Amino acid sequence: MKDLKNAGKFYAHYLRPYWLEFLITTILIAISTWAIVVAPTYMGRAIEELTVYVQQWANPATRAQASFTAFNHTLAIFVLLYLIDASSILISSLLLSKVSGYSTGTMRVGLFRKMQRMKVQYFDSHSDGDILSRFTSDLDNIFNAMNQALIEIFLSGAQFIGIIWMMFTQNATLAWITMASTPVAIGLSAFVMHQASVAVDRQQDDIGRLNGYINEQITGQKMLITNGLQQESVAGFQPYNNAVRKSNLRGQIWSGILNPLLMGLSLLNTAIVIFAGSWLALNGSLSQGAALALVVVFVNYAQQYYQPIVQLTSLFNMIQLAITGARRITEVREQPDEVDPKNGRTLDGLKHELVIDNVHFSYIPGKEILHGVTIHVEKGEMVALVGPTGSGKTTVMNLMNRFYDVDSGSITFDGVDVREFKLASLRQNVGIVLQDPQLFSGTIRDNIRFGDPEADQTRVEAAAKQANIHDFIVSLPDGYDTFVSDEQSVFSAGQKQLMSIARTILTDPRLLILDEATSNVDTVTEAKIQAAMDNVIQGRTSFVIAHRLKTILNADKIVVLRDGRIIEEGNHEQLLAQNGFYAELYHNQMVFE
Ligand SMILES: Nc1ncnc2c1ncn2[C@@H]1O[C@H](COP(=O)(O)OP(=O)(O)OP(=O)(O)O)[C@@H](O)[C@H]1O
Incomplete structure (x- = not known):
């Protein structure tokens, strides 16, 4: 949780300058979600109008009145809505790609500047490989996550809110029933995510140590050859490699578990909604036809409701790597600088x-x-x-x-x-x-x-x-x-x-x-x-x-x-x-x- 909070601070610091891009993205995603939610109703209307046309055309008495105009009009709106959706997502993706590129560029420069100000002690106590992997592996992880996950976070967030809103406009009781399992999903996700984050954290530190070893062996290659120590060098490499493999596997298992677990929970939730909806249909004030339609609609929502959560957890590994990357870069940023006295004196040679x-x-x-x-x-x-x-x-x-x-x-x-x-x-x-x-x-x-x-x-x-x-x-x-x-x-x-x-x-x-x-x-x-x-x-x-x-x-x-x-x-x-x-x-x- 502390890591998440610190990562929040880290990203807030670097992403603050791009508030306009985020504002535009939020508006575009809201438009796209609206378009995608509204589009099916036009599809239904188009089918209805087509049915009217066919009925009129089939009847010689009304054939003269049969017209495609209403259908064409509705279909055009439907197509337009999809175009709005597609172009909003495209523009948002481009904007967020720009934000990822620029902000990781700023992080890289900041990290490099910081290196120039830090105490020699840091360099004496960290291997070159470990320092290098903060510039390469950690910054790459941050870039990948921002480039791919940011847009998903926006889309899933909007979709989540959109579905909740739609459910409450249809039937509040069934909406609450659909959402009842959310705390379980969140609790379960938090537990699994914590386990995975520990593993991913360890994995990145292990990668740093592995890089340190490789770097040392490359630097000392001539020494190794001269002393015929190539086999020993490979043997020394194995424990580092095994450590990376183990922590990587652990991370993959934990983050891999989350997705099927949530899918299972989503199925269970759907079953609960069917059961509760049917009970309401039998005991409620609605006509049986309307109740059945409502159950069908909510089964749909119940499946969709979990989708953003599942989607986000499928990106979890990537997001976790970015959180770890933020921690490792913050570690460097928080290192003390060399102490340069305020109003320090100027040394003008040695006199005595x-x-x-x-x-x-x-x-x-x-x-x-x-x-x-x-x-x-x-x-x-x-x-x-x-x-x-x-x-x-x-x-x-x-x-x-x-x-x-x-x-x-x-x-x-x-x-x-x-x-x-x-x-x-x-x-x-x-x-x-x-x-x-x-x-x-x-x-x-x-x-x-x-x-x-x-x-x-x-x-x-x-x-x-x-x-x-x-x-x-x-x-x-x-x-x-x-x-x-x-x-x-x-x-x-x-x-x-x-x-x-x-x-x-x-x-x-x-x-x-x-x-x-x-x-x-x-x-x-x-x-x-x-x-x-x-x-x-x-x-x-x-x-x-x-x-x-x-x-x-x-x-x-x-x-x-x-x-x-x-x-x-x-x-x-x-x-x-x-x-x-x-x-x-x-x-x-x-x-x-
Ligand atoms: N960055 C460091 N962190 C911890 N211990 C250190 C560090 N640098 C040196 N030492 C330790 O300080 C002691 C003195 O080291 P120093 O490099 O000053 O010796 P030296 O007399 O210059 O040796 P040499 O003749 O081999 O260059 C050694 O025991 C060394 O292990």
Whole structure:
């Protein structure tokens, strides 16, 4: 019920702008229902007039008076009524198709915009496949339901009201008897629909998880092939597939039950109407002929009365999928946005120092990752963060850029808390070279000037030269116009890292965070990356998360992190002299160099 209420709110929000289309549709459907209800009476009248014509024509005394005019006239009205009905339905369908297309388009754009505002946490805690299925499967379900079910909802609703109205104009007692079973039908439908909705809900979530798995396996396909794990991958796929099959079957069974159940109830209702009508005919004040005619009419109504309910329940699965789709999209819409302070301050470079002061942080409440980390970074310094995998290096970076906020402690730029700056201003000042750089579909030029699309060729080339990737780019047949994408790129992993460095150089950030790539690159590329890093670091305050200690020998300060705590701090020589954890780490790495 809560889902239904929330879905109501969701659709009201997106469909409100189309109130005029709905008003026109309501009027057209009312006209069509009126036409369809009235048309049979003209049919009867036409038959009556035809009978009169035949009788007059058969009799020589009246043959001269026999005329088709009245019959033709009635028949024309009859045909006209059907034309009105057909064209009203056609126009309504077209209008509602337009509404479905436009409103799902708005939902898609809204969802996409929302994705750009949401906290990084959402993306870290949901699989790409699951996020993608909200754009594909859920929005498709919503579109299909709106495109096909909306018109049925209108038609069935109008038909339902029309039949009730007609029944009461004929005989109120029999009308009440026909409608008496409605609460049973509603109760039964509510129960079955609830069961089905639980199954359909689960089905959509299972589809999300299945997509997540497929996405992960496609992304890691090379790893799978290299390790000969294709069979294992298929075996891992089975539980996800089985879950979808099971919840799908459960949903189909429950929603499949509803239709025959209501058909049965409709038959039972018809039998009750026949029985009650006959009793009235025998004991009532009506003549037997009139009572019999009334029973026949009400048997007809009793069958028609259930038709809109049956029709709507046959669409139930589709409607349920749309309700679930609304829930899953609402879930995204209700995610908190990144917190951008009102009247936030503008960060204009770093003048003195950046201080990470006694920072505690946990991704999951109760599971603290950083336990009181304090780091001072003076303007122009290069500070390196080292430590074993999982020690919290990337987490520190996540906090400096406000991908996440600290639980306690603070991060300050010249004494001003990072949470007081406008997000855009903060990120303009903080450039990040990520561990696993991403290329976007477009030319190499567009990829380099990603952070500043207005940059001209001179600036793009200067950045590429500093990043040591210019020579490679111009060696390509199309040079800077070469089309690349993350999946189909002409770059090796190391060259991708150089591209990412070029991109960062172009935006000229005051503070640079460099999450060094862990991937193994050949020694020539490694030397290029090193030179590019030196170029980008020069003259800037920088914070390097280093995996290869060779790259940070010149750092002004090296901070050693272990299990979320700083255990050593100093420059390379000082730390070697301490002969502690860093010295051990360094000597171990040098063995492999
Ligand atoms: N989004 C997240 N949600 C929950 N836990 C996380 C998340 N990201 C990281 N962690 C956990 O936080 C801890 C620190 O991770 P972090 O990525 O900061 O380590 P790291 O030192 O950068 O490791 P690496 O050298 O492998 O990059 C790890 O135990 C990791 O499992």
